[in-house]
Amino acid sequence: MPTVDFVKGHGTMNDFVLVADLDGALSLTAADVGFLADRHAGIGGDGVIRVTRTESVADAPADIDPQLWFMDYYNADGSAAEMCGNGTRVFARYLVEHGLASGPSFEIGTRAGVKRIDLVGDGYSTDLGPWRLSRADEAAKRGMDAVVQVVGAPDALPALSLDLGNPHTVVALPPSMDLGTLDLQRAPHVDPRPFDGTNVEFVRAHGPGHISMRVFERGVGETLSCGTGAAAAALATWWWSGQSPDQLQWTVDVPGGRLGVLIEGDRVSLSGPAALVADGRVSLPG
Ligand SMILES: N[C@@H](CCC[C@H](N)C(=O)O)C(=O)O
Numbered sequence: 354m355p356t357v358d359f360v361k362g363h364g365t366m367n368d369f370v371l372v373a374d375l376d377g378a379l380s381l382t383a384a385d386v387g388f389l390a391d392r393h394a395g396i397g398g399d400g401v402i403r404v405t406r407t408e409s410v411a412d413a414p415a416d417i418d419p420q421l422w423f424m425d426y427y428n429a430d431g432s433a434a435e436m437c438g439n440g441t442r443v444f445a446r447y448l449v450e451h452g453l454a455s456g457p458s459f460e461i462g463t464r465a466g467v468k469r470i471d472l473v474g475d476g477y478s479t480d481l482g483p484w485r486l487s488r489a490d491e492a493a494k495r496g497m498d499a500v501v502q503v504v505g506a507p508d509a510l511p512a513l514s515l516d517l518g519n520p521h522t523v524v525a526l527p528p529s530m531d532l533g534t535l536d537l538q539r540a541p542h543v544d545p546r547p548f549d550g551t552n553v554e555f556v557r558a559h560g561p562g563h564i565s566m567r568v569f570e571r572g573v574g575e576t577l578s579c580g581t582g583a584a585a586a587a588l589a590t591w592w593w594s595g596q597s598p599d600q601l602q603w604t605v606d607v608p609g610g611r612l613g614v615l616i617e618g619d620r621v622s623l624s625g626p627a628a629l630v631a632d633g634r635v636s637l638p639g
Pocket residue numbers: 367400428433434435436437438439440519520552570571572573578579580581582
C-alpha cells in the first residue's frame with residue numbers, strides 16, 4: 354500500500370486534500386482520489402490536488418514550462434477538472450508555506466493554462482484569464498441559452514452558459530424564490546446538457562455589485578463555494594444587467610464565506626482567503 358503525505362485546506366470552505374508529488378513518482382488512480390475525498394472512509398474534501406511539476410502531468414497544456422508547479426486537480430468522483438478557482442489560492446498557500454514559491458506574485462500551471470497569483474492582504478487573488486460565453490449565439494447574447502430544472506423550483510429556469518476554463522451554467526432566481534428553497538441533493542437538469550457536463554450556479558442579486566449564490570459542482574454535488582462559479586455568477590449578472598463599465602467589481606457571498614470578482618475586459622480575477630488546516634500521512638488503497 355503506497356503511503357503519501359497530505360495537507361487538508363480550504364478556500365471559503367471549498368475543501369481539498371493536497372498530495373505532495375514533488376518528484377512526479379506518484380500515479381493517483383480515480384479510486385485513490387475517491388478514497389482521499391471520502392468524508393467517512395478517507396480524509397474528506399470536495400477535490401484532490403496533486404502538487405507536482407507540469408512535466409509530470411500527462412494532459413498538461415504543451416506550452417507550459419515543464420518545471421512550473423502544476424495544480425493537478427481532481428473532483429471528488431475522480432474526474433479531472435481544467436480549473437478550480439478556490440483551489441488556486443489553497444495551492445498557492447501550500448507552495449508558499451512549503452518553500453516552493455515566494456514573493457508577492459508568482460505563476461502556477463493548470464489544465465486551463467498558466468494562472469498568475471498575487472498575495473492580497475491575508476489571501477490571494479488569481480487572474481483566471483479569459484472568460485467567454487460558451488455558445489456566443491444570439492440566445493447567449495440576449496442572456497439565456499439553456500434551461501435548468503431543479504428540485505424546489507416549480508418551473509424550468511432560464512440560464513446562461515459561460516466558460517472560465519471549466520464550464521458553468523448560471524441561473525438567476527426569480528424574485529418569488531429564495532436560494533434556501535432549492536434542493537441541491539439531486540443534480541439539476543440542464544438542457545442542452547454540455548457534452549462534458551457543467552457546474553450550475555443559482556444567483557440572487559442584492560444590489561449593485563453584490564450577489565449571493567449556491568452551486569452544484571460537476572463531479573461533486575453541492576459545495577459551500579466555487580471560485581470559478583463565483584466568477585461565472587458575477588459575469589452572468591453583469592451580462593444580464595447591461596455590462597456597465599461602472600460595475601466591474603463584484604462581491605459574491607457563498608455559504609462558506611465571501612469572494613471578490615473583478616471583471617477586466619475579457620479577463621476576470623478572483624480574490625479570497627485560503628487556509629491549510631491539517632497535515633499527515635495516509636495509506637492509499639491501491
Ligand atoms: N470548486 C472549484 C471548481 C472545481 C472543478 C469543478 N467541479 C469542475 O468540474 O469544473 C472552483 O473553486 O472553481
